Amino acid sequence: MATLFDSLELGDLLLKNRIIMAPLTRMRSKQPGNIPQELNAEYYAQRATAGLIISEATQISPLAQGYPATPGIHSAEQVAGWKLVTDAVHQKGGKIFLQLWHVGRISHSSLHPKEGLPVAPSAIAPSGTVMNAEFKQVPYETPRALDLKEIPDIVAEYKAAAQNAKDAGFDGVEVHGANGYLLDQFLQDGSNKRTDIYGGSVENRSRLLLEVVDAAVDVWGKGRVGVRLSPYGTFNTMSDSDTPALFNYVFEKLSERGIAYVHVIEPRATNAGGGGADASDESVPSTSQIFRQSFYGVFISAGGYELETAQNAVENDLADAVAFGRIFIANPDLPERFQKNAPLNKYNRATFYGGGAAGYTDYPALLEGK
Numbered sequence: 001m002a003t004l005f006d007s008l009e010l011g012d013l014l015l016k017n018r019i020i021m022a023p024l025t026r027m028r029s030k031q032p033g034n035i036p037q038e039l040n041a042e043y044y045a046q047r048a049t050a051g052l053i054i055s056e057a058t059q060i061s062p063l064a065q066g067y068p069a070t071p072g073i074h075s076a077e078q079v080a081g082w083k084l085v086t087d088a089v090h091q092k093g094g095k096i097f098l099q100l101w102h103v104g105r106i107s108h109s110s111l112h113p114k115e116g117l118p119v120a121p122s123a124i125a126p127s128g129t130v131m132n133a134e135f136k137q138v139p140y141e142t143p144r145a146l147d148l149k150e151i152p153d154i155v156a157e158y159k160a161a162a163q164n165a166k167d168a169g170f171d172g173v174e175v176h177g178a179n180g181y182l183l184d185q186f187l188q189d190g191s192n193k194r195t196d197i198y199g200g201s202v203e204n205r206s207r208l209l210l211e212v213v214d215a216a217v218d219v220w221g222k223g224r225v226g227v228r229l230s231p232y233g234t235f236n237t238m239s240d241s242d243t244p245a246l247f248n249y250v251f252e253k254l255s256e257r258g259i260a261y262v263h264v265i266e267p268r269a270t271n272a273g274g275g276g277a278d279a280s281d282e283s284v285p286s287t288s289q290i291f292r293q294s295f296y297g298v299f300i301s302a303g304g305y306e307l308e309t310a311q312n313a314v315e316n317d318l319a320d321a322v323a324f325g326r327i328f329i330a331n332p333d334l335p336e337r338f339q340k341n342a343p344l345n346k347y348n349r350a351t352f353y354g355g356g357a358a359g360y361t362d363y364p365a366l367l368e369g370k
């Protein structure tokens with residue numbers, strides 16, 4: 001029976017354990033230019049004992065940005081900044097994938113004044129408010145629906161970003177298809193009302209995600225590409241009229257491609273990064289139970305896990321590995337704490353986003369020998 005502390009073959013990689021650091025947006029890149037810096041390298045290196053680190057979501061182009069001070073992977077300065085991070089993680093014996101991100105409609109034109117309105121499959125605004133370039137909450141704008149002619153450019157941007165991630169020394173890439181961002185907006189019919197080959201049927205709505213995955217595989221090979229998905233997640237105003245039909249199709253097509261892994265967020269943690277409650281909502285369906293058998297490769301599960309529940313998921317073969325978000329923010333040495341059954345530091349939500357070292361690199365590790 002597998003445990004969280006066993007190694008895991010994941011595509012071309014051999015992970016030293018099955019404790020994954022979930023992608024976590026922290027809005028601490030250097031300004032101007034959204035450039036990763038030494039502080040970020042220190043933060044990731046502190047967490048290098050994870051079996052795999054998945055970087056915070058990283059915009060593939062200026063228009064792909066949806067929050068202030070999130071890093072990009074489209075300029076030479078950003079590639080050089082990420083090199084600091086990957087070198088620091090590798091020096092500590094860690095492995096790190098970059099999460100490729102386009103936010104689509106979850107954005108505000110103040111974040112990309114030259115490019116203008118956010119883009120989306122259809123001109124439908126999400127409900128609620130968005131953080132503008134000044135870290136202020138303002139109502140969403142109605143996005144501009146992408147023209148059919150523009151879609152190949154988006155795929156090309158993903159491909160260039162995947163190549164930049166390679167140049168920056170990452171071990172692979174994770175395509176962010178979750179949490180109501182651009183690729184998820186195309187997948188789900190609450191946000192996709194297109195009538196061309198990217199809308200309507202499940203096949204059509206999955207087309208952009210699969211084109212992006214193929215572009216990433218062209219650059220990296222299938223053994224170094226993963227995909228993150230969030231079926232049943234409602235974060236960022238998401239909904240679909242037939243979630244099992246949609247995602248079973250997506251898992252089938254990803255299985256055919258033989259990619260390194262899928263990474264699936266349990267909907268009980270749908271608003272973990274927003275202002276939601278810290279406790280998980282257990283009344284919603286379990287995606288690892290529903291979809292585990294639909295994908296033929298490595299299945300990473302995330303969302304509201306603690307040591308015992310994660311161990312149960314791996315032992316009962318509901319997942320090959322488990323990703324931890326909020327408790328990895330607060331516990332840089334999480335695998336060691338799990339191994340020793342040591343108490344965990346508590347996370348402070350007030351310092352999740354923006355700022356400097358406080359609440360970022362100053363969470364203490366266990367004392368030597370304790």
Ligand SMILES: Cc1cc2nc3c(=O)[nH]c(=O)nc-3n(C[C@H](O)[C@H](O)[C@H](O)COP(=O)(O)O)c2cc1C
Nearest residue numbers: 022023024025057269272273303304324325326352
């Ligand atoms: C501060 C914060 C930032 C997040 N940023 C991202 C992100 O950049 N990309 C992503 O896919 N998920 C992101 N998430 C979601 C987490 O990866 C994870 O799925 C969620 O926190 C649930 O796991 P947990 O209960 O272990 O925290 C974020 C969550 C938090 C709390």
